[in-house]
Amino acid sequence: MLEQRIQQQFFESADLLYQVAEPLSRPMALAAQMLVDGITGGGRLLCAGAGLAAQDAAYAAALLTGRFEQERPGLAAIAINALLHQGPGVLDEAAGLARQIQTLGHPGDLLLLIDNPSGSGASLVPLLEAAHAQDMSVVLLSGSQDEALRSALLDTDIPLRLPHSRFARVAEGYRLLSHCLCDAIDAQLLGIEE
Template identity: 50%
Template sequence: MLEPRIQQQFYDTADGLVQAAESLARPVAAAVELLLAAVTGGGKLLVVGTGSAQADALYAAALFMGGAERPRPGLPALTLGADPAVNAALTQAVGGAVADPAAVLARQVHALGLPGDVLVVFEGPAANGVPQALAPLIEAAHDRELSVVLWTAAPREAPLSPSAELLTDIDIHIPVRADRLAQAGALYRLAWLALVDALDLQLLGETE
């Protein structure tokens, strides 16, 4: 029967959301403070999504610029890797068809990142169990004196993403635990919505 299988997707995701409320609240709150310091200090967000998380990056940048549920002036955010023409040109510049996708993104970070900016990375779930290599991207951020907010998605029993080992004490890791792709996407979006809502609270104060 199809209906029980469809319902199970909702049940599993709801269970994941409850668990994430406990595990993600602290790192998301820390990310709010980091992003608040950046935008009030004249900085901006550079937002990247790898693999299936590219859509999450686009959503995150749009929500950051447009706000969650309360009207406010837009906040500066750029989505990297979303323009096919730019990607094609930079791919040729860094190695052609064999270019490392992370190196292509790193080229954009070097060009656009300034001290005080923040790089937000949504790492897509590992393909065939092999994590994506993001070292050039994170190293580029550190070279340009950017802090990094790294979002990773992995099954509950899996080890942490190797990308998390590249972070320093000025960076933040937000590890989403989900056994299915649909759950990971739902958690990414809800956690980012909660982040922007908390940021708006800091900027605008409580609603009357």
């Protein structure tokens, strides 16, 4: 009984990844190209995540500043975290992240924004608005299909959505999307052939 339940976890995860592989491949390629163009053009990538996705944002930034699977110079990626904004009048998570985007972001920079796997949707709108006010493009990883979130995206932004109702499936997918982006960036920068 327990073994079947465990197997179901694997099957569910594999099914989601199989379902999104084709529809996400083009937007992922566009996102990777946008990130390469931005970083090689002198911009920086600010990586932010809501809730538990803050760890995913830090992980993505670490892969870019360090290395993924190939040696290459570090790339200008910075993980921002709401916990870094402390002091009198502590802001909530979204306000703290938006403040850091306003402070650190410049025109030509990019934002990799990762929604909480359980979905926070509309609470991310201030982060998108802060990035747009700084003339930054956004790559959004989400499981949510929140209308307020979708309507806050600009034509220059790239949404990468993992449509699943389970927190665990979306969280697993975020890690794969980060790996795919890093691999595609490295392939472009290092001239790795397919």
